[in-house]
Amino acid sequence: MLQQILRDMYIDPELLAELNEEQKHVLFYKMREEQVRRWREREEDTQEGEAAVLQRTARLKQNNDKRVQWLCGTDGEVWVWIMGEAPGDKPYEQLTEELIAERARQQAQKEAEELWKQKEAEITKKFRDAMAKEKARIVAEKWKIETEDRKAAKMMEEKIQEELKKREEEERQRGEEQIRQQEERRAQELYLSLKQAQQYSPQNEKEDHEWEEQLRRSKAADEERSHKARRARDEYRRQSLRAIQKGKVAGLSNLFQAAGLHIEPEAKLNDACPIPAFTMTVSTSKAWERPLRPFSREVIIQWFKEEQLPRRAGFERNANTVAPWFHGIISRQEAEELLMNKSEGAFLVRVSEKIWGYALSYRHQSGFKHFLVDASGDFYSFLGVDPNRHATLTDLIDFHKEEIITSSGGELLLEPCRQTKNPPDYSPLFE
Numbered sequence: 001m002l003q004q005i006l007r008d009m010y011i012d013p014e015l016l017a018e019l020n021e022e023q024k025h026v027l028f029y030k031m032r033e034e035q036v037r038r039w040r041e042r043e044e045d046t047q048e049g050e051a052a053v054l055q056r057t058a059r060l061k062q063n064n065d066k067r068v069q070w071l072c073g074t075d076g077e078v079w080v081w082i083m084g085e086a087p088g089d090k091p092y093e094q095l096t097e098e099l100i101a102e103r104a105r106q107q108a109q110k111e112a113e114e115l116w117k118q119k120e121a122e123i124t125k126k127f128r129d130a131m132a133k134e135k136a137r138i139v140a141e142k143w144k145i146e147t148e149d150r151k152a153a154k155m156m157e158e159k160i161q162e163e164l165k166k167r168e169e170e171e172r173q174r175g176e177e178q179i180r181q182q183e184e185r186r187a188q189e190l191y192l193s194l195k196q197a198q199q200y201s202p203q204n205e206k207e208d209h210e211w212e213e214q215l216r217r218s219k220a221a222d223e224e225r226s227h228k229a230r231r232a233r234d235e236y237r238r239q240s241l242r243a244i245q246k247g248k249v250a251g252l253s254n255l256f257q258a259a260g261l262h263i264e265p266e267a268k269l270n271d272a273c274p275i276p277a278f279t280m281t282v283s284t285s286k287a288w289e290r291p292l293r294p295f296s297r298e299v300i301i302q303w304f305k306e307e308q309l310p311r312r313a314g315f316e317r318n319a320n321t322v323a324p325w326f327h328g329i330i331s332r333q334e335a336e337e338l339l340m341n342k343s344e345g346a347f348l349v350r351v352s353e354k355i356w357g358y359a360l361s362y363r364h365q366s367g368f369k370h371f372l373v374d375a376s377g378d379f380y381s382f383l384g385v386d387p388n389r390h391a392t393l394t395d396l397i398d399f400h401k402e403e404i405i406t407s408s409g410g411e412l413l414l415e416p417c418r419q420t421k422n423p424p425d426y427s428p429l430f431e
Contacts, residue, residue, distance in 0.1 A: 001355050001374040006034045304429050313393045325416035328426035335361035336368050345414030
């Protein structure tokens with residue numbers, strides 16, 4: 001799941017809502033690291049491409065060097081041809097006359113083109129002038145006919161303009177009067193407002209004090225968020241070092257080589273809530289393709305049977321009994337109800353409905369915490385908190401019985417929250 005988020009550089013809002021603040025900070029920190037890594041790879045590829053282009057250009061330049069090679073005759077000397085003396089050549093006088101005739105023809109053609117341009121300009125000017133004269137004659141006749149109409153129209157226009165100016169002046173006077181009255185009213189309102197403010201100055205001082213206090217709290221909250229982000233990144237590095245020192249980090253996918261075998265152990269459920277023994281059969285066929293996200297309980301149950309049972313998810317380390325902390329597909333609210341009356345350090349692991357994995361619900365002194373466990377690959381790790389990859393789900397739980405999950409919360413897994421139902425809530429997973 002984490003690899004998919006880093007590949008797409010996107011996390012679903014519903015999944016993001018399942019993470020607490022520290023998980024979000026670490027997840028965003030890892031996404032930023034991935035962005036920097038991609039940028040560096042792109043820069044290296046660009047530099048390599050530019051170097052390859054320069055090398056190719058240098059090779060082409062070397063291959064395209066121009067050379068001069070003289071043609072040699074039968075005697076081994078440089079071959080020389082003298083115009084007019086070789087067999088079949090025209091006499092020099094004939095060649096000279098042909099060149100002169102060609103030059104004369106080209107010159108005459110050029111002069112003819114110039115003369116035609118001048119003639120064409122004269123014709124165009126002649127007819128353009130004639131067209132202008134005819135148009136002026138028509139306009140003059142039309143002017144005589146419409147002179148009286150234009151005079152009447154002009155008189156009407158002047159009359160209308162005088163009327164509009166008169167109305168404009170009246171409107172301007174009314175507007176000035178309204179603005180003057182509004183100015184007087186506003187001056188009176190401001191006078192009363194200032195007078196009232198002078199009378200209630202202690203109240204203003206109180207409001208200023210409250211505003212300063214709110215500003216101080218806002219700055220403190222910003223500093224606290226920044227401190228949490230730094231603390232989450234430090235915790236991310238610390239967990240990696242601690243897991244390497246303890247040697248509790250999963251290897252590669254060959255840890256689950258037995259996943260394709262046909263296993264039929266008889267497993268007994270928790271003694272606290274016993275149900276009839278069952279036979280676990282692991283199919284060797286890959287008859288289904290896992291969707292990108294769980295979308296129904298049936299698909300989650302199929303995923304658990306196909307992928308998690310071969311890895312002994314939820315079982316004790318060296319026994320065929322279900323671990324006391326393991327629960328089925330229950331909601332966050334149901335998990336909190338089970339942990340309600342427990343002491344700090346109580347925990348349970350439930351199958352998640354948000355991702356291909358689990359959710360660890362933890363009883364804290366001031367409430368509850370929930371951590372997503374990514375099981376989409378061949379390892380188990382907290383999403384956004386613990387950078388370590390554990391070979392089994394039991395390894396992850398045992399590791400955090402000795403090591404805290406986050407340095408800020410100090411979450412240490414102390415007491416498993418057992419089943420209270422009969423049959424247990426995980427029974428559909430093993431049917």
